[in-house]
Amino acid sequence: MQQHGLAGYEVLRALRDYGFRGRLYPVHESGRPVCGIPGHRTIAELPAATDLIVVAAGGGQATDAVREAGRCGIAGAVVLGVADTQENRELEQVARDYRISLVGPGSFGVFNTDPRVRLDATLSRARPPRGGLALACQSSAVGVALLEHVTRNGCGVASFVSVGDGRDLGDAGSIAYWYHDAHTRAVALFPDTPGDPQRLAAAVEPLSQRKPVLVVGGTGPDSIIAGSMEADSGIIHTSSLDEVTDAARMLVSQPLPAGNRLGIVGNAGALTAVAANTALAHGFVMPSGVGADVDIEAGAAEIAAAVDTVAGTGQVDMVLALVVGTRANCPAAIMTALAHTLDRRPGLTAAVVLAGSPDDIHRVGIRDIPVYRQQDRAIRALAHTHRYAIWRRSSAHDNLRRLRAGRP
Incomplete structure (x- = not known):
């Protein structure tokens, strides 16, 4: 427990360093302090009620620790490491006997x-x-x-x-x-x-x-x-x-989309066309005349305005902004402009693709619109979201129909 590299020591250090809001009680044979935290020799010696124990001892020692925790009224246990099959069964039986919520062994x-x-x-x-x-x-x-x-x-x-x-x-x-x-x-x-x-x-x-x-x-x-x-x-x-x-x-x-209409705005014509073909393969519909291609040298305001125009048509359920960074534009400024534009439409499902930029941007805006590196990954994510939205509507409809019929 008191040595670097041992599971118990490292978990205790992780708890301390991450800023755990509760009290920490190291329990080990000598009862000496660990990581500057006063130690105890047994669980029964702990000075206050405890909610959870993390067990880094192996085999029968883990079972004994969980049993002692149960006697002290501790409701949860996380058991690291792996024991043999018989020891695991004993551990699980002890947890059931004392109604302890058990995570592990082997966690x-x-x-x-x-x-x-x-x-x-x-x-x-x-x-x-x-x-x-x-x-x-x-x-x-x-x-x-x-x-x-x-x-x-x-x-x-x-x-x-x-x-x-x-x-x-x-x-x-x-x-x-x-x-x-x-x-x-x-x-x-x-x-x-x-x-x-x-x-x-x-x-x-x-x-x-x-x-x-x-x-x-x-x-x-x-x-x-x-x-x-x-x-x-x-x-x-x-x-x-x-x-x-x-x-x-x-x-x-993102909010779940109401339908499968997708508007794509991009500053690279060929890449936008590839994205459109990928979207069609995933079952999306792109209303005629709604998407927009802007020049590769377009600035942040022009790209954001194009996205805003598409989003405001009322003919799309989702919008994908596809941005290629070059020496002639500023990707960070474009992301900021897109964030302001899309944040004004909180009910619209949105995604952004940023390619050709070293900027490590994962999300934009106050509603954390996801930013992807490749258009196919963004479109695949939109497809999963759309299919889940269809299932949710279908499930809600089925539940309502059962309620009206008086069935469980």
């Missing part, structure tokens, strides 16, 4: 960006910015990659939980938390194994009716079947980290 930890909490109980070097996406995975390896990925691409996170190898991502407690949490606007699940897609779909359908739920899966026959079941429950099926975070950034910040 990579939990993370919460709520400023009232500020909880980083993970071993990750990456800390994603605050946002509206809740993340859940099984294995530690996926957790490492996931937190690094969302940090690098600027995808804001509300919370993260690594449930442990082989654990259920459709846990009722987690779903209830995401359902009621005001900071969570979308949920992304990253299963290591296919599991039971029908069970997962049934578990998350009530959540899908309120917030988007995304799942990353493969491309084989089993994944196609699973994807079909998930789609029936509103789950958004994706195939990669890039695809799921691209879609999540759109779903978290």
Whole structure:
């Protein structure tokens, strides 16, 4: 516990450095201070009521720690590391006996960006910015990659939980938390194994009716079947980290579109044409005469005015601004102008593409309009958003019809 590199020490340091709003109590054999925080030899010696324990001990020691936590009335436990099958069963039985909400064993930890909490109980070097996406995975390896990925691409996170190898991502407690949490606007699940897609779909359908739920899966026959079941429950099926975070950034910040009419404004004719063909392949309709091409040398005001004109026609449900940065324009100024323009239309689904610029811009405007590097990724994200909007309207209609018929 007192050595750099040990899981317990590093998690405690992460909690301290991230600014955890509660009290921290290191518990280990000697009871000496750790990271400058007074230590204790046992959980029973803690001076105040405790909500959560993070267990970095292995095997039977983890079971003993959870048992002692249960006797002390602690309601939650995160167990890092992996034990053998028999030890895992004993640990799970102890958690059930004391009604402890258990994360793990084999967890990579939990993370919460709520400023009232500020909880980083993970071993990750990456800390994603605050946002509206809740993340859940099984294995530690996926957790490492996931937190690094969302940090690098600027995808804001509300919370993260690594449930442990082989654990259920459709846990009722987690779903209830995401359902009621005001900071969570979308949920992304990253299963290591296919599991039971029908069970997962049934578990998350009530959540899908309120917030988007995304799942990353493969491309084989089993994944196609699973994807079909998930789609029936509103789950958004994706195939990669890039695809799921691209879609999540759109779903978290943008209103759901009322239809499939897309207006594209670009300052590079050939690239705009490519984007239009991609949009048609995804099922979008581009009303005749609504899109706009501006000159490659056009300034920020001219590009923003073109976007405003398209957005104000009343003939589009979504708008995509495609900007190519050159030595003849100022991408940062264009992004600022677009932000002012699109913020005046909060009901319009919008996305921006910025190519040819070294500026690391992930979002613009007070409503965090997502900025992408490639037009195909932006259009794919818009397509996921549109399909989810269709499902939400269909689901709401079906629920209303059942209520009117007096059926549950």
